[in-house]
Amino acid sequence: MLTNRSKVVSKKEMxxxxxxxxxxxxxxxxxxxxxxxxKVPTIRYPEQKREIASVYRGQHVLKxxxxxxxxxxxxxxxxxxxxxxxxxxxxxERKKGEEGLYREEKYASVxxxxxxxxxxxxxxxxxxxxxxxFLTNRIVDTEYGRNSFIYGKDKLVEKxxxxxxxxxxxxxxxxxxxxxxxxxxxxLLLKLRI
Amino acid sequence: xxxxxIYQIILVVAIFTVSLVVALYxxxxxRKIAAILQDRVGPNRAGPFGILxxxxxxxxxxxxxxxxxxxxxxWLFIIxxxxxxxxxxxxxxxxxxxxxxxxxxxxxxxxxxxxxxxxLYLFAVVSFGVYGIMIGGWASNNKFSLLGAxxxxxxxxxxxxxxxxxxxxxxxxxxxxxxxxxxxxQDDGYCNFVYxxxxxxxxxxxxxxxxxxxxxxxxECETELVGGYHTEYSSMKLGFYLFAEYINMxxxxxxxxxxxxxxxxxxxxxxxxxxxxxxxxxxxIVFFGKIFFFIFFFMWIRWTIPRxxxxxxxxxxxxxxxxxxxxxxxxxxxxxWLTGKIN
Ligand code: SF4
Ligand code: SF4
Numbered sequence: 001m002l003t004n005r006s007k008v009v010s011k012k013e014m015x016x017x018x019x020x021x022x023x024x025x026x027x028x029x030x031x032x033x034x035x036x037x038x039k040v041p042t043i044r045y046p047e048q049k050r051e052i053a054s055v056y057r058g059q060h061v062l063k064x065x066x067x068x069x070x071x072x073x074x075x076x077x078x079x080x081x082x083x084x085x086x087x088x089x090x091x092x093e094r095k096k097g098e099e100g101l102y103r104e105e106k107y108a109s110v111x112x113x114x115x116x117x118x119x120x121x122x123x124x125x126x127x128x129x130x131x132x133x134f135l136t137n138r139i140v141d142t143e144y145g146r147n148s149f150i151y152g153k154d155k156l157v158e159k160x161x162x163x164x165x166x167x168x169x170x171x172x173x174x175x176x177x178x179x180x181x182x183x184x185x186x187x188l189l190l191k192l193r194i
Numbered sequence: 195x196x197x198x199x200i201y202q203i204i205l206v207v208a209i210f211t212v213s214l215v216v217a218l219y220x221x222x223x224x225r226k227i228a229a230i231l232q233d234r235v236g237p238n239r240a241g242p243f244g245i246l247x248x249x250x251x252x253x254x255x256x257x258x259x260x261x262x263x264x265x266x267x268x269w270l271f272i273i274x275x276x277x278x279x280x281x282x283x284x285x286x287x288x289x290x291x292x293x294x295x296x297x298x299x300x301x302x303x304x305x306x307x308x309x310x311x312x313x314l315y316l317f318a319v320v321s322f323g324v325y326g327i328m329i330g331g332w333a334s335n336n337k338f339s340l341l342g343a344x345x346x347x348x349x350x351x352x353x354x355x356x357x358x359x360x361x362x363x364x365x366x367x368x369x370x371x372x373x374x375x376x377x378x379x380q381d382d383g384y385c386n387f388v389y390x391x392x393x394x395x396x397x398x399x400x401x402x403x404x405x406x407x408x409x410x411x412x413x414e415c416e417t418e419l420v421g422g423y424h425t426e427y428s429s430m431k432l433g434f435y436l437f438a439e440y441i442n443m444x445x446x447x448x449x450x451x452x453x454x455x456x457x458x459x460x461x462x463x464x465x466x467x468x469x470x471x472x473x474x475x476x477x478x479i480v481f482f483g484k485i486f487f488f489i490f491f492f493m494w495i496r497w498t499i500p501r502x503x504x505x506x507x508x509x510x511x512x513x514x515x516x517x518x519x520x521x522x523x524x525x526x527x528x529x530x531w532l533t534g535k536i537n
Contacts, residue, residue, distance in 0.1 A: 025499060032231045032498045042235045 054168040056137040057120045060113055061164045062157040063132055065103050070157060071132035072111065073104035081127035086117035104130070111156060115140045115149040125169070129182070134166040197300070205306050209286045217440035218248040220489055224440075227493045255433035263426050267333040274330025275427070275434035281323040282441035288312045289448045290374045292458050292478035295471045304478065308374035313361060316373075316449065317354070320404060323442070324350040327406075330435065331423035342422025345412040345504065349403055352511035353410075357400035359519035360393040363526040364453060373449075377457030381464075385456035392522045394454045396515050401450060403511070405442045408496040412504060447488035448481075455484055 017023050043050050052058075063071050074091035092109035094102045101107075122135050143149055158164045222237065222244070229236025237244035262271055292304035309315055324347050331343020367389060368376050380386060387394050403410040414422035421427075424435045451457060458477035468476065502510070 025495075028498045029494060032494065035231050035233055038233050040233055040235055044235070044238070 052137050052139075054137055057122045057135040059115070059136055059138040059140045060118075060124070060151075060156055061134050061136050061166070062111065062153065063134060063166065064158060064160065064163075067100065067103075068160045069099070069101055069103040070107060071103050071130045072108050072128075073106050073130050073132070074108035074111075075106075075129065077127040077129060078124035078133055081123045082118075083121060083123060084117045084119045086114045086119075087124060088112050108153070111153050113151050113156060115151055116146060126178070131170065131175075134164075134169055136164055136166065201302055202306060205304070206287065209291065209306065210283060213283060213286050213441050213444055216444045216485075216489075217437055218252070220440040220443060221251065221436075222248045223489065224493050224496075227490065228497050231494070231497045252433070255430050258429045260429040260431070261426075263335065265335040266426060267335065270329050270333035271426075272431070274326055274333055275431045275438070276326075277329065278323060278326030278438040279434045279441075281319050281326060282438040282445065284319045285316055285445045285449075288315055288373050289445070289452060290377050290457055292481060293470075293474040295474045303374075304474065305374050308372055310370075310372045312373040313365065313371045317358060317361075321350065321354055323438075326435075326438070327423045330427065334423070334426035336426050338419045338421070338425045339423050342412075342414065342419045342425070345419075346406060346423060349406075349410065349412055349507060349511070352508060353400045353403035353515070356396055356511060356515035356519045357404065359516065360396040360400070360522060361453070363393045363519070363522045364390055366523070366526055366530065373452055373457075377452050377459065380456040381459045385454060385459070387454040390454065390522075390526070392518065393526075394450075396519050396522065397453065398450060399510075399515060401446045402492070402495065403507075405446050405492075406439060407443065407492055409499040409501050410507060411501060412507060417501075443489055443492050444485065447485045447492065450488055451481065451484040457481060 065071050074089055076089065076091075079085075079087040079089060088110075089108045089112070090110040091106055094105050094107055120135065124133050125135055140149075225247070226236040226244075228234075237247040240246040240250045262268065287306040288309060290303075290305040290308070294301050294303045296302070327346045328343045331339040331341075331346070334340070364376070364386060365371060367386070368379055370376060370379075376386070402408075406412075406414065412422075414424070419425070424432055427435060458481035460477070460480045463473065463477070466473075
């Protein structure tokens with residue numbers, strides 16, 4: 001009754017034309033026939049792509065800093081945050097002379113995300129204290145086998161000559177927000193300890 | 195005489211091939227039309243516009259694992275789809291695919307054989323087709339299959355009566371049982387549909403029931419019976435059943451056109467002043483055009499109307515179509531008597 005769309009069921013006898021059934025069929029046929037001329041809303045995917053928002057949560061990227069060194073320090077916070085347990089990594093110590101490759105003294109020698117497990121929630125990005133991992137508006141490609149969905153560093157780390165722009169995701173506001181929330185969490189943790 | 199036999203063999207092979215190709219592309223057409231009517235795209239990956247899709251499906255069917263259930267009756271299980279396919283292909287020979295053409299002084303007809311009991315032959319073969327479904331359903335040793343087969347056979351029997359009755363009126367009018375003759379009588383541009391609209395309607399509805407097409411696809415009926423009579427079938431045996439349905443659809447479209455829509459004739463064909471052979475070619479093209487329209491109509495109906503309930507189906511067959519077709523006979527007789535065709 002709220003929507004005013006309820007219909008009262010009527011049990012009245014069907015009229016002759018209704019019982020003949022053929023007029024109903026004819027009107028049904030005309031309805032389906034009209035659909036022949038309707039525009040098809042399908043997007044033929046690999047050739048055509050749907051417009052997606054610039055802050056779409058798609059395939060991840062592991063960022064490098066301005067000098068081209070990997071930002072990730074293998075702290076494992078993203079893996080802890082991940083609700084789908086899609087991230088695994090191995091940590092290694094930076095050697096002398098590798099300063100140009102890795103920004104921090106510890107880095108991820110192996111970093112894998114299983115794209116079949118990932119639910120693209122973006123929590124890894126939120127958890128990362130080093131602004132190292134971001135989701136991008138790229139769509140994960142289809143593959144034939146399950147193993148090929150486990151993306152290693154070769155696919156995740158951005159190429160030096162082909163940087164991936166995440167400025168839309170990493171605005172001043174988000175950085176500010178992250179700092180504040182980190183501060184709050186630390187305060188809370190300290191309070192719990194004491 | 196040898197020339198005649200060779201010609202007949204060529205014609206039979208040609209008709210067989212054409213039926214297969216049409217049925218092959220009817221599967222593609224079915225999917226495309228379903229897609230278009232539902233605002234989708236349909237198969238479009240195999241070749242341009244998905245034109246190779248039927249072949250991909252065929253290869254898939256052939257290479258799938260063949261399963262014969264342990265409890266199934268081995269021989270009957272194999273014979274089932276064979277009969278379905280055989281009967282589907284057998285009716286093509288009596289259909290007049292076009293007029294006659296002349297080659298080197300001999301006149302050839304595009305009808306393999308114009309037997310004078312054509313309609314009876316047609317009915318005999320079509321009713322034989324139900325054995326394919328029945329045997330398949332019985333031999334599967336599966337309740338769903340058995341129920342599907344049961345429904346199919348009772349449905350076929352019920353609708354065959356109405357179908358035969360509707361044809362009797364036509365036979366009364368034309369005075370012949372031969373398909374070639376019936377088509378020839380319509381070459382003045384007035385097709386039998388003009389004289390027999392009710393008969394046509396009954397025949398059309400029964401044709402839907404006979405080919406097991408929606409809204410009468412009781413025998414398959416996915417929502418109730420899994421796959422109906424072919425639940426246990428796999429691989430190319432299943433392919434045969436499905437394929438036979440499409441051939442049946444092609445043939446019954448051809449029969450409907452020959453009976454009620456002038457067969458290969460088209461209006462004003464004699465005023466065009468074309469030579470014999472050219473006229474025959476055009477006639478055959480026209481015939482196929484009409485057939486394709488009816489195949490389209492079959493599919494159009496399938497994607498418009500939901501399936502009948504089983505009791506509704508029986509009610510429609512026995513309580514509506516049968517009395518109507520009898521009334522049609524009486525009316526036809528009366529009109530013929532009044533117009534002085536009989537005394
Ligand atoms: S987006 Fe979510 S699910 Fe995917 S890796 Fe990051 S935290 Fe895990
Ligand atoms: S991506 Fe960020 S959160 Fe994950 S391990 Fe590297 S630095 Fe830590």
